[in-house]
Amino acid sequence: MRDGVEQSGGHPGIPENAMEHTVLPDKPSHIAIVGGGFSGVCAAVQLVRSSPAPLHITLIEPRDRVGLGLAYSTTDPDHRLNGPTWVHSIDPQDSGHFTRWCEKQGIFSADSQALLPDGSAFVRRADFGRYMESAFREHAQWPATQSTITHLRARAVDALEKGDSVELVTDAGHSLVCDLLIIATGNPQPRLQAPLDASLAAHPGVVENPLDTQRLLEIPAQASVLIIGSSLTALDVLATLLRQGHTGKMVSISRRGLQPRPQAPSAGPLSPPPTVPVAPATATGRQMLDRILGPAPDFLTQPGVEPTLRAWIRALRQRIGEVQAQGASWHLAFDELRDVVWRTWPLLPTAEKRRFLKKARTWYDVHRFRSPPQTQSLVQAAQAQGRIEFRVDRIQSVAALEASGPLRVCFAPRQGNAKRCEAFEVIINCTGLDVLARVSSNPFLSALMDKGWLTPDACGIGFAVDEHCRALTAKGTKQRAVRVIGPPTAGTFGDPLGAMFIAAQIYRIVPDVLSSLEASRMR
Incomplete structure (x- = not known):
């Protein structure tokens, strides 16, 4: 064991004694995973833990840290996971995996607000990012099969057919031939959406990416702030401003005025025992996974x-x-x-x-997507004090009065009333998922779309895949050597958006992935 990450059993599709009867090939199968956030690292870890034969996995991620992605890159101590530790595990068979890591790392002692009286814990997203990095390091050299996971700091820009294999090309000039390509690009970077013009992103008073902690910290305490959206991200932004002692006007708008609901009562078969902070595998085991697979x-x-x-x-x-x-x-x-x-x-x-x-x-x-109790309490208290205003409103236009001055925001008229306009010094974009940005901001996905390797799903919110996450071409052909996992498959499966659900999706397809690799070796 290293870094507090424990080894555990394999996949149910792989017998416990599989290694005793397996003749290892001379050359490991090579898997390239594009995307080094939660989806990519989780796929790599589950594959090396489950495979009876050696694998060489290359994780292609331009950031210097893996496992963080958009959600866990934040350094703000008020940005927390919106689920307890026992639903955030890289190993879906062991719901106590992350909780035990937190205990060994002293997270509950260092973060006094994380652990709630009922025994559940809602930790900082930055700590979950550290956990993912720890899991990556633990599995980078997997002695059971001599499997390896390597992080290649680069950005994939194209893929080419090379016989039965795939040749991957990066912006740094790398050329990697792999037996299997897994696309784990997650959610796209937030960007301004209509009616806000894209040019407003250059204005110093506009925060296009609400996950940019440094930009939030630079907002003057007296500034009037408009937050577009009332989702979990909006609550995170408000928590950051409140903790900084913001005294200026804070307004959050959304078309329906709906806010994230609170967490479920802790009593229930999936909750950790209320008397101890650690949820051992014997207490929760596979219960959550079994529910998802039900x-x-x-x-x-x-x-x-x-x-x-x-x-x-x-x-x-x-x-x-x-x-x-x-x-x-x-x-x-x-x-x-x-x-x-x-x-x-x-x-x-x-x-x-x-x-x-x-x-x-x-x-x-x-x-x-329910709010962490700590964030909810903080925001609700400020709302009761009149420091935050939530409105049902819709923006009609935004104009910069000066190059670096206030912004004039006009709202759509209500029931025949005259148009209303207000000036705000800061606008923060919390509008949520921008489906169009998934491809337009990613040259790799654009290249695969142009080739017909990827095609939009019927709903237009992701890519079409089959039940085993094999990419479907524009003609409906299954791509044996190309898989898509995580948020880009939301149009096919509905909701692979949270850590537990992404981990369970990977768990479901691992047997087919390994079977496909074995068939390739036999050809």
Whole structure:
């Protein structure tokens, strides 16, 4: 054991004694993973832990640190995970893995606010980034099979067919031939969206990327601030401003005025024991993973419930009413759906999926992505004191009055009222996922789209893949040597967006990936 990261058992598709009967090939299979955030590192770690044969994995990531991605690059101590430690594990079979690492690293002692009275812990995102780096180091040399994981600091720009293999090209001039390419590019960098003109990003009063901690720290305490959005990111920004002692006007706007819901009550079969801060594997084991791998909930699949958005919302509301009548919270019924969205989402016709994205996604997201208790308490207290204003509003236009002065924001008229305009010294973009930026900001993905290796899914929010995450070409052909994992598969599976759900997705496809590599070696 190194860095507090423990080794554990293999994948259920690989027998415990597989190594005793496996003749190792002279040359390890080479896997290239483009993207070194959570998805990429989690895939690399699970693969080397599960494979009975040696693997050489190259993680292509331009940042100097791996495992952080967008979400865990923040250094702000008020930016916390929006789920407890036991749902943030690189090994989905061991829900206590991250919790034990935190205990060994003294996280709960150094961060007195992390551990709650019920025994659950919501730690800083920066600490989770350290955990991911630790897991990468632990598995960089895997002695059981002599597998390796190497970080190549570069940016992938193209991929070419080379027989049955793939040749990957980087901006630094590298040329890597691999047996399998895994695309793990995660979410795109935040950018300004309409009606804000892209040129406003250059204005000193506009923060295009709300995850840029340094920009937030540079905001004057007296400045009037407009936050576009009211999601978890918006709450993080408000927490940063509040902790700095911000005294200026703070306004958060969104079209529906919905804010992230609070966490579920801690009592329940998936919670860590309330008497100890560490959730041992014997207490929680595979419970969360088993739930995610389970069947679609009965209340959606029973006779008479059609696969339509309207019917499913009606069924969910009825189920919520049932559990509340039994003294439980709405979280129980909602999570029965959330945990197996990857099974239920494909049952909806494409027209219904698009209807959900247009009409119901915001409602779903505020229940799905819940606020850390510490952040929620901080923001709610400030709101009660009148320091923060949440508004239901929609921007019509934004104009810079001067090159470095205030910005004039005009809001859409309400019910025939006159247009309202206000001046703000700072505007912070928290508008959420920009699907178009996924390809336009990434030359590698653009190149693969141009070749037809990647094609948009039917909903237009990611890339089309099959049940094993094999990329589908524009003609619908399965790409044996190209897989896509994580957020870019949201259009196919509905919700591989949180750490546990990405880890579970990888877990599901590992047997097929290893089987495909073995078949390639036999050819």
